[in-house]
Amino acid sequence: xxxxxxxxSKKLTGASYHFRTFQVSLNLxxxxxxxxxxxxxxxxxxxxxxxxxxxxxxIVLCVLGYQLLMAEAILSLSPxxxxxxxxxLVDKRRAHTVLQVVGSILAIVGSFIxxxxxxxxxxxxxxxxxxxIFGLIALVFTVASLINGFASLYAHxxxxxxxxxxxxxxxxxxxxxxxxxxxxxxxYGFEKGMFRNWxxxxxxxxxxxxxxxxxxxxxxxxxxxxxxxxxxxxxxx
Numbered sequence: 205x206x207x208x209x210x211x212x213s214k215k216l217t218g219a220s221y222h223f224r225t226f227q228v229s230l231n232l233x234x235x236x237x238x239x240x241x242x243x244x245x246x247x248x249x250x251x252x253x254x255x256x257x258x259x260x261x262x263i264v265l266c267v268l269g270y271q272l273l274m275a276e277a278i279l280s281l282s283p284x285x286x287x288x289x290x291x292x293l294v295d296k297r298r299a300h301t302v303l304q305v306v307g308s309i310l311a312i313v314g315s316f317i318x319x320x321x322x323x324x325x326x327x328x329x330x331x332x333x334x335x336x337i338f339g340l341i342a343l344v345f346t347v348a349s350l351i352n353g354f355a356s357l358y359a360h361x362x363x364x365x366x367x368x369x370x371x372x373x374x375x376x377x378x379x380x381x382x383x384x385x386x387x388x389x390x391x392y393g394f395e396k397g398m399f400r401n402w403x404x405x406x407x408x409x410x411x412x413x414x415x416x417x418x419x420x421x422x423x424x425x426x427x428x429x430x431x432x433x434x435x436x437x438x439x440x441x
Contacts, residue, residue, distance in 0.1 A: 227284040237422040258321040265314025270386035273307030308350045315343045335392035342385035349378035387423045
C-alpha cells in the first residue's frame with residue numbers, strides 16, 4: 205500500500221524491478237543534467253549588468269526554450285518520468301503540449317533576436333559558423349514541429365485529410381531533429397571565446413569538454429524514447 209496516497213502499489217520483482225529502477229535512475233540523471241546545463245548558462249548570462257544586450261537575451265531564451273522546456277516536454281511522456289508519473293495519459297499530453305508551445309516560443313524569439321542583430325551587422329559571418337548553421341536548423345524544425353504538433357494534437361479531427369499516424373511520426377521526427385540540432389548548437393556555443401574566457405582564461409578546456417559531454421549525454425537520454433517510438437510507429441504504419 206502506498207501510505208502517502210492510499211493507493212495499492214504494484215509489486216515488481218526480479219528483472220522488472222531492476223529494469224524499472226534503472227530507467228527511473230536514467231530519468232533522474234536527465235533532470236540533473238538539465239539543471240546543470242541550464243544553470244551554468246544562466247549564471248554565465250546574469251553576471252552581466254541589466255538590461256541584457258542581444259546576445260545574452262538570445263542565450264537565456266534559447267537555453268530555457270530548448271534545453272529546459274523542450275527537454276521536459278519530451279521527458280513528460282516517458283512512463284518513468286518522475287514528475288509526470290502519476291498523471292493520466294491525457295494530462296501528460298497536455299503538459300507536453302504546454303511545455304512544447306512555451307519552449308518553442310522562447311526559442312523562436314531568442315533566435316530572431318540574434319538574427320535581427322546579425323542582419324544589422326554587415327560584417328556578420330554567423331551563418332557560416334557551425335553554431336549558426338545548427339541554430340538555423342533547430343529554428344526551422346521548431347516552427348515545423350510546432351505546426352505539426354497542433355496537427356498531431358487534432359489528428360482525430362483531421363484524419364480525413366491527414367493520416368493520424370503520419371502526423372505523429374513526422375512530429376516525433378521533427379522533435380528529435382530540433383533537440384539534437386539545438387544541443388549541437390549549444391556545444392559549439394560552449395567553444396566560443398567569451399564563454400571559455402569566463403570559465404577560465406587559461407585552463408578552460410576540461411570544464412568546457414565536461415559541459416559538452418554532459419550535453420551529449422543529455423541528448424542521448426532524452427531522444428532514445430522518441431527514437432524507439434518513431435521506429436515502432438514507422439513499422440506499424
